[in-house]
Amino acid sequence: MALSRLSSSAPGSNLLKPLTSAPSLRRSFSAAADDSTPITIETSLPFTSHVCDVPSRTVETSPKELMKFFRDMALMRRMEIAADSLYKSKLIRGFCHLYDGQEAVAIGMEAAITKKDCIITAYRDHCTFLGRGGTLLQVFSELMGRQGGCSKGKGGSMHFYKKDSGFYGGHGIVGAQVPLGCGLAFAQKYSKDETVTFALYGDGAANQGQLFEALNISALWDLPAILVCENNHYGMGTAEWRAAKSPAYYKRGDYVPGLKVDGMDVFAVKQACKFAKEHALKNGPIILEMDTYRYHGHSMSDPGSTYRTRDEISGVRQERDPIERIRKLIFAHDIATEKELKDIEKEMRKEVDEAIAQAKESPMPDPSELFTNVYVKGYGVESYGPDRKEVRAVLP
């Protein structure tokens, strides 16, 4: 099994090494980034299913994809850590929910779908936004409340949206995005788009009633909705066993099929999402439970250590970290050297720092922006003064 190899160069029987290798077993990074030779890997754990078939554990990938995953996940990790220090230096205020540790879910999902499929999630949305095509500059500007942000500085950390690539946010109220997501799926069915919606929620939100209401309606109307529970085992400070009588979230759909996936393994996520998309287009809703973990606390105001031990956190970091897993795979298949990967990480760090510097240059929104976008201009929504001569507020 490829994952059992820890050393970077292993002479000897590696059936998965390309047969036509150059004299040096190591390839340069730039070559690897374009190489689409298929590599077959198995996911770390088998899938567990409820009322449906299990997808295969064998996944096909390529050096190109591996390098892309590494690069993207390293970028996300760096972005979240930079957001952490920005928050501590009071440039980001309010709530800031960080996603580091869970990157595999965002990346794996993106790899399985197109930009026409919709994703909607809750407030831990920075990396999902990035995965959907958002830029670092938009992320940091929005976090700092600047004009250049994706929501013009008016949304904040919990309200990232990108309409043109099907990212519907970004929602602050726990669980409220799931009915919205089922509504997106309804619209897709209505327009006969052959696309699906992934509605992400957490293990805390899994106990919301509106989730089951929406699931019932989605199953009744056969909507292409995929409900993804990002189970990081803690709903803020409450562990899942203290909040849910039945923490098997993938089984909670009852008549709706479910799949439990190792959320720290990007290939498992990719495979599950592909499977789910095919299923949802034919048979209606399906639940995916991603077993994942967040290193930070619930948000920046939560240290994250009062309800779990530091040993637990560092244990997960050592054994299940998604980036480490990719790194080991890359070494095992001799796709890049350690130095090359470190260079990539440095490059990502530089990109993030540049984006932050650029975001700091972006101005704060103009005071007139307070009244823009409250209403859409249409059918005469203009608020006039009493004599109808002066327009007191034109709401564009």
Added chain:
Amino acid sequence: MATVFGATSAAISVSSNSRKLHLPSRRSLPGRRAGFLVVRSDAGANPNAGPRRAGQLITNAVATKADAAAPSAPSKPGHELLLFEALREGLEEEMARDPTVCVMGEDVGHYGGSYKVTKGLADKYGDLRVLDTPIAENSFTGMGIGAAMTGLRPIIEGMNMGFLLLAFNQISNNCGMLHYTSGGQFKIPVVIRGPGGVGRQLGAEHSQRLESYFQSIPGIQMVACSTPYNAKGLMKAAIRSDNPVILFEHVLLYNLKERIPDEEYVCSLEEAEMVRPGEHVTILTYSRMRYHVMQAAKTLVNKGYDPEVIDIRSLKPFDLHTIGNSVKKTHRVLIVEECMRTGGIGASLTAAITENFHDYLDAPIVCLSSQDVPTPYAATLEEVTVVQPAQIVTAVEELCQ
């Protein structure tokens, strides 16, 4: 203009295109009537009457068209229908016009709607456009909003407005605020509609007036219909609007009959309707209270007062232009509403008028609202909860002293 009288007082029939000066005959009714007396009128398009004759006793308190056929009158005779049919007509026309319009709610499809507003639509448009939902207001309101984010135009029906309290989070946060928090990326062109208001002994939970709870939500528009004419017009306008609109209907007004034009027409969402021009006092009202006011207006006219009655229609934003012009003319304001006293539409309207037109007021604004109590079941108590025409008459008399 349709005129309907509450069953607590005499019912009078009027033919509106007559200019005879006759005192309307009063017939006493045996006990309380369960329904409404239906009045035919020819008024269709513009409720603004012709020039008033100052000083002359106006016995017919209903605003009439000065001379029957004005040049702008519709050439076709118009057709008569009930308010719920007018809503259905508006809905049907918009669904035919725009394929992205769909309706979702409890029992709107096969059952035909609990107030028959969507009757026949499911057979015509199918299950995907007229959707029967389970009893899950929170989630189907959320689903409607999610669908609207992609470009569909759902109409979400609450079987009773009070049930939409369960969807308050979706309406407030997602419906009202998404356009703003996404920096303008998403628009939410939903229409949320349903009957509210105090009915006939429906009990406290089914007699709620939610306009007071929703009025602070930024980003939504609220309108209240009161006649078949404006019901159809507002329904069409609400569907065509790109903003989320909450359309408040009233349980007791569904069976109003009126003749409306055959041609297509749309009302403006932000404009108030001048029901009866006058000189002495401005009475602002909406929804069912319009009819109590008109009934009181007849009494007032007989006593020599000339009230100006405006149906504000647009509850958010207020049409301060029409209201302001009226205040400048009459200098006295009476607000008659069905909302609660505390934090209701009348309270906001009082504040808005005081802020903007204080210099024009000769007397403090009087606001008649429902009592701050849950609506009781007993008929006599329920009657006292809501503003009655006699109270309106007394208030005007006091105001005009």
